[in-house]
Amino acid sequence: MVKKYFYMIGNAHIDPVWLWNWNEGLEVVLETFRNALKLMEKNSRYKFTASSTIFYKWVKELDKNLFNKIREKVFEDRWYIAGGWIVEPDCNIPCGESFVRHSLYGQRFLLENFGKICEIGYNIDSFGHNWMLPQILSKSGIKYYIFMRPKPDEKTLPENIFWWESPDGSRVLAYRIPISYTLTGERIGRAIEELDEKSSRDYVMLFYGRGDHGGGPVEEDLKIIERYGERVRMSIPIEFFKKILEKYNDIPVVRDDLQHHARGCYSSHSKIKYLNRLSEATAIYSEIFATISKILLDEKYPKKTFREIWLNILFNQFHDILAGTSIWEAYEDVIAS
Structure with missing residues (x-):
């Protein structure tokens, strides 16, 4: 051998x-x-x-x-x-x-x-x-x-x-x-x-x-x-x-997805998944309108604010948070954030 x-x-x-x-x-x-x-x-x-x-x-x-x-x-x-x-x-x-x-x-x-x-x-x-x-x-x-x-x-x-x-x-x-x-x-x-x-x-x-x-x-x-x-x-x-x-x-x-493990997690804690999608969409559309305001009205673009918003969203996409596999007390923090 x-x-x-x-x-x-x-x-x-x-x-x-x-x-x-x-x-x-x-x-x-x-x-x-x-x-x-x-x-x-x-x-x-x-x-x-x-x-x-x-x-x-x-x-x-x-x-x-x-x-x-x-x-x-x-x-x-x-x-x-x-x-x-x-x-x-x-x-x-x-x-x-x-x-x-x-x-x-x-x-x-x-x-x-x-x-x-x-x-x-x-x-x-x-x-x-x-x-x-x-x-x-x-x-x-x-x-x-x-x-x-x-x-x-x-x-x-x-x-x-x-x-x-x-x-x-x-x-x-x-x-x-x-x-x-x-x-x-x-x-x-x-x-x-x-x-x-x-x-x-x-x-x-x-x-x-x-x-x-x-x-x-x-x-x-x-x-x-x-x-x-x-x-x-x-x-x-x-x-x-x-x-x-x-x-x-x-x-x-x-040439394929690498799936699946713990499939049940994708139906667990649906509120967290809803809040994630809502937060993503809100951040994206807010950036679009802030850009339009900058171009048309010369409003200050809140770059630092958007960065902090995204960092919060991204942290809460940690796999044990977003997948719904953490303790309930952890989700109280997520919802509050």
């Missing part, structure tokens, strides 16, 4: 809202990011990946010192900011303009604060992915896409790595995470050994670290990875994708 090469992605999936309110999610973000930096100080080979530009906006506003330390690690290629969007949203319900605004405001924040945009779309916990996304992603500077759902028993794909192509021909190189994005402890070793046998490619990307309520990897996880030697390396996703493109020219193409 030929041993595979593993790109191990230290991560901490964070649901800012789910079985808790957003204020608890905020504290989880701060604590998780601080823990990631502490682990980097203890192990010079450790690298960390986290998505959602709203998290970094919170950090910048609440703990400037923490934000500056993260910037240093980003410039060292030890911390990768994935996604390029405000949050990891539901990828079926929002209108097309909302996905564009996720990219617009998310990528702009990264460019202004880190000097570069993100190249990797990242919706690892969303329940499905509509077919227009490769077009929006590629036109937003994103070349790659990482997801986990639907799983193999829900959607048959030629393999975990493939070109995902929209009807207009736009494409991104997509990767379905095998097994889980929350591998920890000895589960890491078992996953490596399993994919040594099952993977159709010589290069595999695995995700490890405690998630949902944050946390991330711990020292024990790194020790387990290090016992496998050089073929199992701590990494960031961009290194894996570049290796795949360097080694392979026979990657299959998928």
Whole structure:
């Protein structure tokens, strides 16, 4: 049996809202990011990946010192900011303009604060992915896409790595995470050994670290990875994708939606879905009339106000909010906002 090469992605999936309110999610973000930096100080080979530009906006506003330390690690290629969007949203319900605004405001924040945009779309916990996304992603500077759902028993794909192509021909190189994005402890070793046998490619990307309520990897996880030697390396996703493109020219193409997972969520909490569509339409038409007023009457265009309105809409499109899978107390906050 030929041993595979593993790109191990230290991560901490964070649901800012789910079985808790957003204020608890905020504290989880701060604590998780601080823990990631502490682990980097203890192990010079450790690298960390986290998505959602709203998290970094919170950090910048609440703990400037923490934000500056993260910037240093980003410039060292030890911390990768994935996604390029405000949050990891539901990828079926929002209108097309909302996905564009996720990219617009998310990528702009990264460019202004880190000097570069993100190249990797990242919706690892969303329940499905509509077919227009490769077009929006590629036109937003994103070349790659990482997801986990639907799983193999829900959607048959030629393999975990493939070109995902929209009807207009736009494409991104997509990767379905095998097994889980929350591998920890000895589960890491078992996953490596399993994919040594099952993977159709010589290069595999695995995700490890405690998630949902944050946390991330711990020292024990790194020790387990290090016992496998050089073929199992701590990494960031961009290194894996570049290796795949360097080694392979026979990657299959998928021209389809990536569906379905947890279908029942699309009929849950219908009021939240109604408010989302109402908010989207109101924001879009308000911008149109504000533009007309600017052109015809020279009225001041409320650019900052519209940005804040959109950021609120986009945050509330987080997959566990919009899909209707959070606790009721969380929806009281959403309705109030």
